[in-house]
Amino acid sequence: MKFPYVSYLRVFEPLDVFDDDQQLLIMSQRGRGRDVTENLDRGDSLRRITRTVSDPFPHTSEDLIRVLHYPTADGITAPRYCPNQLAVRSTLAAESLSSSLRDPLLGLLVPEAARDAQQSRLDPDNFVESLAKLHTRSSTWGIPFGWFVLFREDDHTERVETDHTLQTVRLAAPVPQCIDRARYAAASLAVAAPGLDLLEELTELIEWLETFTADAVVELDYGRVAELVYPDESPSDVHAGIESLADGDMTGAAAAYRRLAGRWIKIRQLARAS
Structure with a gap:
């Protein structure tokens, strides 16, 4: 089965940030390789969407934990953790779907009985806590340009390949650095192009990142x-476009946007073709 192209923006935090129950869960999974975790997540997703009765929600209570081994300035690798929070994210996705679709299509994709059962499985306190600090954002059929503002091409990069096929590329940078980059870009756009949707997107990203500890790391x-766009110059093109706008160089800004649009419009067209 061919899955849609989904990209993720995740925040990984140190162990001591999490409560006791989460720490126990992390300790039970911290030795598992990232590739194994990704396979478990994909397998679980496939089982949910191929159920005899339509029900896209997870039924198990144990969450998956991703581990990021991020190198510090002194060269020592320190682990950080990102809970999958699938129950909360799937609930939010269903709510978003219900606002854009109407019955009977909504009922076919997410039956009311399945939604009611999901609500009964959720712990209200845990749901509110996770909602206030959601560690993962996802995007289907393309990466929002605002995400690229958070990274530079010389940030920590991991290429994941299987049998010479590129599976994914992951960029990572500390949260304070990402916030500074987003603030600088937002300040530049507020003066040069206050009407751009990118400014609103960056403001929302900054507010989200500010909910995490200063020791956290952001991963794209x-x-x-990745197999369709990498090597990818999108981070540098986004920064070049913003700098050009700040300098009043509309030609440079237009050129940067053309490079971005030409690279990603092909991906977004796949969504309409599938």
Whole structure:
């Protein structure tokens, strides 16, 4: 089965940030390789969407934990952790779907009985806590340009290949650095192009990142879309476009946007073709 191209923006935090129950869960999974975790997540997703009765929600209570081994300035690798929070994210996705679709299509994709059962499985306190600090954002059929503002091409990069096929590329940078980059870009756009949607997107990203500890690390996981665009110059093109706008160089800004649009419009067209 061919899955849609989904990319992720994740925040990984140190162990001591999490509560006791989460720490126990992390300790039970911290030795598992990232590739094994990704396979478990994909396998679980496939089982949910191929159920005899339509029900896209997870039924198990144990969450998956991703581990990022991020190198510090002194060269020592320190682990950080990102809970999958699948129950909360799937609930939010269903709510988003219900606002854009109407019955009977909504009922076919997410039956009311399945939604009611999911609500009964959720712990209200845990749901509110996870909602206030959601560690993962996802994007299908393309990466939002605002995400690229958070990274530079010389940031920590991991290429994941299987049998010479590129599975994904992951960029990672500390949260404070990402916030500074987003703030600088937002300040530049507020003066040069206050009407751009990118400014609103960056403001939302900054508010989200500010909910995490200063020791956290942000990861951009391209997912399988990496095989279509990598090596990718999108981070430098986004920064070049913003700098050009700040300098009043409309020609340079237009050129940067053309490079971005030409690279990603092909991906977004796949969504309409599938």
